[in-house]
Amino acid sequence: MPLPVLSLMLVVFGFTTGEFVIAGILPDVAADLSVSLPAAGLLVTAYALGMIVGGPVVTVLTARLARKPLVVGLIAVSLAGNLGSAVAPNYPVLLVARFVAGLVVATFFAVAIATAVSMAPADKQASTVAKVALGMNLGIILGTPIGTFIGHDFGWRATFAAVAALVGVALLLVLRFVPAQPAAATGPVLGELRVLARRDVQLAIGLTAVGNVGVVTVFSFITPLLTDVSGFGAGAVPVLLLVYGAGAVVGNFLGGWLADKALMPSLAGLLAALAGTLALCWLVGDLQAPAAVLTFVIGVLAFAIIPGMQTRVLAAAGSAPTLAVAVNAAGFQVAAAFAGWLGGQVIDSGLGLRSIYLVGALLTAAGLAVAGYLLRRDCVPADHS
Known part of the structure; x- marks a missing residue:
């Protein structure tokens, strides 16, 4: 892996660990x-x-900045948020620190992908994106x-101190290895924002939000679900999170392969x-063996839906990727x-607590309804839409 790409991937690894680790220590x-x-x-909500x-706000406001200073600044803000989380004296301060840590993450992902692609040969751009995105999988399976x-x-x-240290090391690598690049060519801010007014873009983002809310609700409370409902000891939770992360890696590749074959049918x-x-899980969550197996399956499916959702958004908003x-x-x-x-x-x-599984299932069914609507909409001839 080229050192500039490795540096960006390590930042993604740190950011993802900082986002998801709260589930294990809640x-x-x-x-x-x-x-x-x-x-x-x-605290999950604050992040x-x-x-x-x-x-959207940070991305638009920083669109004209040169990429390397922008990337460095974004990492520094997240680093400050994680340090603030480590030393927060009380709950309100911790809430603010989690908000700050999350403030720059979406923009960093977008700029990091654009930066990595710009350094890659034309025939290796997709694999370069996958290398940067690998940090997300590693953040879940290891971090x-x-x-x-x-x-x-x-x-x-x-x-949180360990996450801050990891992000700090990654920042040093970015400073050393990521080359300076000019800002991406962009039009007026209002022109960039017009993409959000497109019906197809709104529906695609809606699918991401509604389709993920059920499984994210379950993951946010995964530790008490595993300990209080399934009866696992606290020491087993990190192992089960590792199982979930292994499923996430499998799901990432599976979802990308399926999305290439048949985007909306596979998503549905x-x-x-x-x-x-x-x-x-709601039915058998109190049985340890099925709960362990289903933790892996949830990891697979939760991440298998993401590549297709990302592809749907990019296709709908090609003018402002x-x-x-x-x-x-x-x-x-x-x-x-x-x-x-x-x-x-x-x-x-x-x-x-156990009913969180059932609520998650019902919310995911709502996401399925959105996917079904989009699938039917794609099948309607243009002159009837």
Whole structure:
């Protein structure tokens, strides 16, 4: 892997670990800060809101900046957010720190992909994007369980300190190896934003948001689901997160292959399978062996739907690909923001922790309905649409 691409991939690895590791240490944070589990779930919402706000706003406002100073600045902001999370004296400060950490992530993903592609030969651009995106898979399969181990052994603050250290090392590599590049050619800000007014773009982003909210709700509370519902010990959680991450890697490749073959039919089929799997978890989630197997399956399906959703957005917004990538990332975080709040509401309602699986299945079915609408819409002749 070329060193500039490796540097960007390590940043993505750090960012992804910082985003997902909260799922492994949520009960520890809640206990230490003397807040309820639903309140701790709002830390997921705060990070997601940062990405939702930052995705389109930061991307548009920084579109004319040279890429390397922009990338360095974005990494520095996230580094500050993770350091702030590590030293936060109370729950409100931690909420703000998580928001700051998420504020620049969507823009970084978009600019990192554009930067990596610009350095790659024409016949290796797709594989270069995959190398940068590998950081996301590694953040889940390695970063999240390792961060959870650190949190359990040394305290949750040590987890965020480790993430900050990782991002700091990646920043040094970016400064050393990523070459200076001019800003991407772009039109007026209003012209860039017009892409968001397109019906196809709105529907594609809506599919990302609605299609992911169910499984993200489940993942946000995966630790208490595994310990309190399935009966696993706390020490088994990092291993099960590793299992989930292994499924995510498989799902990433599977979803890309299926999307190349038949984009919307495969997305509809994957969403149907995901809804069925979450419903099955609700039925047998108290049995450890099925719960372990289904954790892997959820990882596969949760990440198999992402390449197709990304492809749908890029196809709909071809004139502004950087903004499209950032806004689609924000669309995913709309799901995450809602998920952190919704899971808490489900627990507080008296339905019980286990019912999060059923709620996730129903929400995924709503995403399937959106995919079905788009599939039918694609089949309508242009003069009837």
